[in-house]
Amino acid sequence: MxxxxxxxxxxxxxxxxxxxxxxxxxxxxxxxxxxxxxxxxxxxxxxxxxxxxxxxxxxxxxxxxxxxxxxxxxxxxxxxxxxxxxxxxxxxxxxxxxxxxxxxxxxxxxxxxxxxxxxxxxxPQVDAYTWARPDVGLDYAGYAGSLDGVRAEVTPAGKAGPFGYLEGAVPFEDNSPTVGESYAYLAQPAPGADFTPYVQAAGPGRPTKGSLVGEYRHDGRRELVVTFVYNRYQQQYRLLARGIVEWMTGGVHLGVDRNYFAVHVDDVFAADDRWDSALNCTPGDVDCAPGTGTPHPIRMVPADVDRAVAWQKSRGFTLDLAYNASGSVDHAEENGGADPLADRLVTDRAAFRWINHTYTHAFLGCRQDVSVVPWKCATNADGSTQWVSRGEIADEITANRTWGQQHGLPLAGDELVTGEHSGLKVTPQQPVDNPNLGPALTDTGIGWLGSDHSRDPVQRRVGSATTVSRYPMNVFYNAGRAAEQVDEYNWIYTSRAQGGSGICEDNPATSTCLPAPLDPATGYAGYIVPLETRTALGHVLSNDPRPHFIHQSNLAEERIAYPVLDGVLGGYDELFAANTPVVNPRMKDIGAELQRRDAWRTAVDAGKVTAYRIGGTVTVQAPSGTTVPATMPAGTRSGPLTAFGSAYAGAVSGWAAPSPGSVTLTLPAAR
Incomplete structure (x- = not known):
């Protein structure tokens, strides 16, 4: 054929x-x-x-x-x-x-x-999941069963075709020894069938490989035949999803899909309070009653900066440092005017991106009554909430920005992360934003405001700012050592009978509950690191640009953040070809990407987008002010001379602004 x-x-x-x-x-x-x-x-x-x-x-x-x-x-x-x-x-x-x-x-x-x-x-037709038999160009299955933990592979035809962005391996998840996570039919092409396997694997303990994803040509039609079941979250599907879309569209479609990873490091220059394993709380913080325990702060030292710079170079990756300048000012006042950490960070300032995290890391929502645990919002005599004022919020933003400018930090002046994302709503104590937050953001020219994805995931406007939700990594702010992390993890996620907090008993839907406490010596490397790596890598593989955040304490002492970060980036490098690098944007660029997506989705859902191809010309009509996402073959032009998009995953992709109201793309002659 x-x-x-x-x-x-x-x-x-x-x-x-x-x-x-x-x-x-x-x-x-x-x-x-x-x-x-x-x-x-x-x-x-x-x-x-x-x-x-x-x-x-x-x-x-x-x-x-x-x-x-x-x-x-x-x-x-x-x-x-x-x-x-x-x-x-x-x-x-x-x-x-x-x-x-x-x-x-x-x-x-x-x-x-x-x-x-x-x-x-x-x-073309995609058979999302079917069983192997001659009707789909395959012989009957030589193996039918679980592929948990099996490493499938992209064939040479798959590499030359729709899956050329992958390095070769397609590992199937095996997250639980007691739960079956996959099922597949593995078969050879049927005799005489025009069938090309793109992804194949051998069943456990079997030498012969069979097709998992392949193209069947027959009767003037083309089918992509997929013979394993999957859901949208599983890594094996996430790895192949891009290629399935590229195959079905011939590489000509609306939409952009890239793999993003950004990491914010909060509280830089400041010190973070340390978890107390005897008290099961953090002295100096609001989870401990006032006067309970003795604070033992965790703060980076110059050697930690050297490690961060060297790590970034080795990974080709840039961290975003969210800084609190008063941490340096206070440290210098208490140490004869010297702060070696700040000196080293300022010397190496160009190695990082910097985000305003407010001057003192003050809580900028309601005024907290910490005489009780958990804390509550202080109230006036009439029962109304006491709020941190507009002027106080503006001063925290401005003082920190001024210090950064004086020390030559390469800031984006319109980015802000407040301490603990405060000022924004936090349930149950403060179910609404501080009404003074929006005006203060406008006063200080803030355009992008970090929010906590776990409690405020939807992008929204607050004064002049648009929120950018950040994923919290479960590497705790109050842990500088692995044993501290494991001890707190056990406290949070085990039952009361096992010495834990009982949160999981009260909230059984919590996904990180433990059947038994982790071993303090092995629990971090053996359990927490793989889990956090898998979670973050899942975001990377889902075309999700939202940043993750950790704390400066995690780069200090035992530097417990690096095993997770290495797990994400090292795992990614093993899976993807060089033409599909991790995209590492700063916060304002992430915010703009999310805004563009939302505007595009609104226009599409409202039926205001028309897009079609006639021969080698693609025409897209969209509302004025709406940018158009598209993925096209390399060599596509926007207008008569301008190259469209930028290279990624063997194609070109990007956003184009309709002018006036229309985008015309010219495909390469061979397409």
Missing amino acids: KRTMGITALAVGALIASLGTPAGAATAADPAPRVDLRVLVVSDGGPATDAIAAELDSAGTPYTKVDLANTARPVIDAGFLADTVAGRPRARFQAVVLPNDNPFPAGSAEMAALTAYERAYAV
């Missing part, structure tokens, strides 16, 4: 005949139909089609979902799939995703319509 399948006038004519030959049909002189840049997702409610829909959502790729269980769903017929616009035949979908190779009853008119449509317009 011929490997290159184009859209021919004969094929279009066949579909036109089934539609009744509309006026203005394609002719030999003008054979190219219009193909809309939209994917049809036919779902049975299973995890596989939902995972593909989630990938399209994340990237911003428009799609129409048809739920087979919905009795009011549209009927998939020739009129649903294609029509005529301005005298030109239009294919309404550039790709079709089905839950399996044929989810309809035998003899279904809907499957017949899809088959005719795919042939006529050379529209």
